[in-house]
Amino acid sequence: MSFDTPAENKAFAEKFHFNFPLICDTDRTIGTAYGANADPQKGAARVGVVIDRDGKIKEWHARVDARAWPAEVVGTL
Amino acid sequence: MLNPGDKAPDFIGRDHTGKTVKLADFKGKTVVLWFFPKADTPG
Numbered sequence: 672m673s674f675d676t677p678a679e680n681k682a683f684a685e686k687f688h689f690n691f692p693l694i695c696d697t698d699r700t701i702g703t704a705y706g707a708n709a710d711p712q713k714g715a716a717r718v719g720v721v722i723d724r725d726g727k728i729k730e731w732h733a734r735v736d737a738r739a740w741p742a743e744v745v746g747t748l
Numbered sequence: 749m750l751n752p753g754d755k756a757p758d759f760i761g762r763d764h765t766g767k768t769v770k771l772a773d774f775k776g777k778t779v780v781l782w783f784f785p786k787a788d789t790p791g
Contacts, residue, residue: 672761675787680764683787692763693787704757706749707783714785722756722771722779729778731750737784748778 672707673715674699706731719744 672694673680680693694701696715702708707718719735721744722728730744750756756779760770771779 672781673784673787677762677764677766679787684764686788692765692767692769694761694763694769696761701757701759701761702783704759705781705783715783717783717785719782720750720756720780722774722781724776724778726756726771726775728750728752728754728756730752733749735782737782741780741782744780748780 672696672701674702706733721748 674696675683675693676697677695680695683689684693696702699708699711699715702715705718705720707715709716717734717737719730719732719740720728721730732740756771758771760768763769
């Protein structure tokens, strides 16, 4: 998820063949709710979140490695 | 920041294909979300 436009994220997703949706939070509403809009002049902070089956926060991290963390965390579920 | 046990904020947005994505779509499933600063940039 980022504050980029659908066109920007579409190009990114196609370049790397991502198999997950890139949500385009262009008005930063979601980022603000999840603590990822630390600096409104900049892009999103690299926040990582796991939400459990009951819709509750299981993990919240201020900074994750976008290359490694998603696969790592999926491996623990 | 959010803490373990907090209710995850509901959201609705559009993905890169224009499809609407809602947290409610994943009811009963575990969801992994991560934010990145800018499409196709390192660091």
